[in-house]
Amino acid sequence: MEIQEIVAKQKDFFKTQQTKNIKFRKMYLEKLKDLIIKNENLLYEAIHKDFGKSAFDTFTTEISFILNDIDFYLKNLKSLSKPKKVSTNLVNQIGTSRILSEPLGNVLVIGAWNYPYQLSISPVVAALAAGNCCILKPSEIAENTMKIMAEIINTNFPPEYLYVYEGGVDETTVILKQKFDKIFFTGSTKVGKIVYQAAAENLTPVTLELGGKSPAIITKDADFEVAAKRIVWGKFLNAGQTCVAPDYLLVEESIQEQFLELLRKYIKEFNYLPDSDHYTRIINERNFDRLIKMINKDKIYFGGNWDREKLYIEPTVLTDVNWNDAVMQEEIFGPILPVISFTNYNIVLNEILEHEKPLAAYLFTNNSEEKDNFKNKLSFGGGCINDVIMHLGNDNLPFGGVGNSGIGNYHGKFGFDTFSHQKSILEKATWGEPNMKYPPYSDKKLSW
Ligand code: NAD
Numbered sequence: 542m543e544i545q546e547i548v549a550k551q552k553d554f555f556k557t558q559q560t561k562n563i564k565f566r567k568m569y570l571e572k573l574k575d576l577i578i579k580n581e582n583l584l585y586e587a588i589h590k591d592f593g594k595s596a597f598d599t600f601t602t603e604i605s606f607i608l609n610d611i612d613f614y615l616k617n618l619k620s621l622s623k624p625k626k627v628s629t630n631l632v633n634q635i636g637t638s639r640i641l642s643e644p645l646g647n648v649l650v651i652g653a654w655n656y657p658y659q660l661s662i663s664p665v666v667a668a669l670a671a672g673n674c675c676i677l678k679p680s681e682i683a684e685n686t687m688k689i690m691a692e693i694i695n696t697n698f699p700p701e702y703l704y705v706y707e708g709g710v711d712e713t714t715v716i717l718k719q720k721f722d723k724i725f726f727t728g729s730t731k732v733g734k735i736v737y738q739a740a741a742e743n744l745t746p747v748t749l750e751l752g753g754k755s756p757a758i759i760t761k762d763a764d765f766e767v768a769a770k771r772i773v774w775g776k777f778l779n780a781g782q783t784c785v786a787p788d789y790l791l792v793e794e795s796i797q798e799q800f801l802e803l804l805r806k807y808i809k810e811f812n813y814l815p816d817s818d819h820y821t822r823i824i825n826e827r828n829f830d831r832l833i834k835m836i837n838k839d840k841i842y843f844g845g846n847w848d849r850e851k852l853y854i855e856p857t858v859l860t861d862v863n864w865n866d867a868v869m870q871e872e873i874f875g876p877i878l879p880v881i882s883f884t885n886y887n888i889v890l891n892e893i894l895e896h897e898k899p900l901a902a903y904l905f906t907n908n909s910e911e912k913d914n915f916k917n918k919l920s921f922g923g924g925c926i927n928d929v930i931m932h933l934g935n936d937n938l939p940f941g942g943v944g945n946s947g948i949g950n951y952h953g954k955f956g957f958d959t960f961s962h963q964k965s966i967l968e969k970a971t972w973g974e975p976n977m978k979y980p981p982y983s984d985k986k987l988s989w
Contacts, residue, residue: 544676544712547704548719551647551674554701560644560672563618569669570618572697573662574611577604580693584658587685591657592852593822598779603659606934610663613936613953614670621670621957624966635973642961644672645746646722651713651736653727654680654824655782655874660727660750661690665703667956668725674702678716680728681709682824721745723960727784728752730945737948748949748959750784751942752872755921756893757787757903757929760886760911761796767927768905769803775929777813777856780821781876782828785901785930788873789862791889794882801860801880805843808856813876815853822852823875829854832875835868842880864892886911890918898922898944903929922946 559565577584581604585596588603614621624639648668652661661679668675677694679687691705698704706716717724717739726736727750740747759768776787792800813820823829829852836845836857844857854876859868862879869879883889893902902921906912912926922942923932932938933952941950951959 542700542704544706544716544719547676547700547706548647548721550701551676551704554699555644555646555674560669560674560702563622566670566672567615567618569698569702570611570615570666573666573669573694574608574615576693576697577607577662580689583689583693584686587689588657588683590685591654591683592780592782592824593818593820594779595819595821597819598821599658602779603656606659607662607666609936610666610952610956614666614957617954618670621954622672629967632975633967633969635970637968639966639968641964641966642671642957643964645960645962647674647676648723648725648960649716649719649721650675650677651724651726651728652677652679653784654683654686655779655784657683657686658690664725664727664748664951664956667951668723668960669703671957671960673722673960675704676716676721677703677705678708678713679705681707723747725951725959726750733947748941748951749947750940750949750951751900751945751947752784752874753897753899753942753946754788754869754872755785755899755901755903755924756789756791758791758886758889758905758915759793759796759800760904760906760908761793762908762911763796763905764907764927765796765800765803769800770807771928772903772905773804773807773811773856776878777808777811777820777876778930780823780854781878782821782824782874783930785933786874787878787901787903787929788899789869789879789881791881791883791893793886794884797860797880797882801842801858804858804878808843808858813856815848815851815855820853823854824852826852828875832873832877835873835875835877837866837868840866840879844876887914890914893919898942898946900942900946901925901930901932920944922950 588594624641627638629636629638650664691707694705720743724740725748730751733749733751840859842858842860844855846855857877859879862881898920900922902924904915904926925932936953939950939955940952
């Protein structure tokens with residue numbers, strides 16, 4: 542089916558008002574949940590073919606997230622959709638004021654390849670929960686996961702309600718010429734700008750979930766064992782191909798040697814070897830070649846080996862790095878961890894402030910003044926103190942970027958709001974009218 546036809550069908554279907562019915566929404570959310578559970582093994586096979594991601598990693602970082610999202614909406618849909626009564630000011634008496642969350646209409650979700658299921662299906666779940674019709678365009682870079690999502694969804698959902706459109710840049714360019722009521726995009730800042738421009742043509746609102754260089758700071762007041770263990774896990778999860786992975790470390794000079802030893806210890810302990818099935822591969826040769834160029838052989842503290850045929854890059858820690866090095870000029874998005882040392886905590890915060898606002902930031906310390914400065918001085922999408930990545934796992938927290946790392950957010954209630962319009966309704970009694978509102982006006986009325 543042509544994309545124009547699907548968009549037209551979705552617009553017509555939305556007008557039937559069926560998607561506004563809570564039972565209808567729940568029925569299809571249940572259906573999606575059943576399909577994911579029933580096809581779990583096919584989903585694992587496809588992602589393994591794309592970049593060697595293990596079933597364990599796929600369940601913990603993708604499938605469980607989606608199932609949790611669906612359960613959240615099944616449980617909370619009624620209260621989220623309920624009109625919210627708010628107080629009414631004096632001038633609007635006698636009346637009642639309510640906010641109604643209404644679905645936006647036909648929406649487009651564009652996914653990224655690095656968590657191909659979660660980043661495609663989680664926004665779709667929020668869009669359907671909020672009562673929209675939806676077209677999903679997953680990333681063609683993870684081809685097998687794109688195909689399996691299309692197969693499962695397109696054979697089980699009416700296309701006028703939910704449809705997976707397969708394609709790359711050319712197809713996405715055509716899709717972006719259509720008129721949507723919302724575009725939800727996950728991907729690079731560069732493509733985010735293309736999407737934003739296309740959306741502007743139709744005044745379509747956007748949520749842009751983008752990337753950036755997310756720092757992790759480790760001060761002398763940190764618990765080093767915990768910090769090293771959590772950083773190694775978060776950096777090399779998905780072979781560093783995680784939008785909120787710590788991109789680089791800022792380590793207080795006096796503890797650097799001790800801390801680097803701990804990084805080495807945990808990298809070894811976690812066994813990220815070429816034959817480890819829990820260590821994900823690089824998605825393709827293009828990204829592999831881009832990453833290899835970032836490894837300055839003179840600065841390798843640990844690792845630095847690779848195998849292009851297997852698309853394997855060993856966890857690699859670089860030391861003596863400075864802000865001008867090639868590895869510090871773009872988001873790494875791979876298993877390379879540069880370490881910059883610092884002597885003054887406040888100066889290092891100012892250095893972060895000199896750069897684009899990151900999607901995430903992390904601080905490891907037990908010093909409350911350092912914690913306060915981190916929270917209050919820096920601007921970033923979201924982050925953790927004494928952990929990495931895990932803020933994503935709490936759906937009471939909004940997830941999204943700021944500045945170059947994105948616009949808008951989702952997860953839990955925030956996902957529902959992202960795909961809804963907040964409609965204000967003031968309902969007046971037909972009595973109790975203040976006559977001063979109507980002309981003719983007089984000074985007497987002004988002195989009220
Ligand atoms: P990408 O921007 O290359 O691609 C994302 C999507 O855009 C894909 O579906 C692709 O088909 C489409 N696309 C690519 N070029 C296009 C063009 N010229 N016109 C229209 N559409 C186009 O990003 P990616 O490589 O899939 O993902 C990596 C980036 O995404 C990283 O920067 C990462 O930080 C970011 N990311 C952000 C989040 C988040 O939640 N904020 C999550 C994952 C990845």
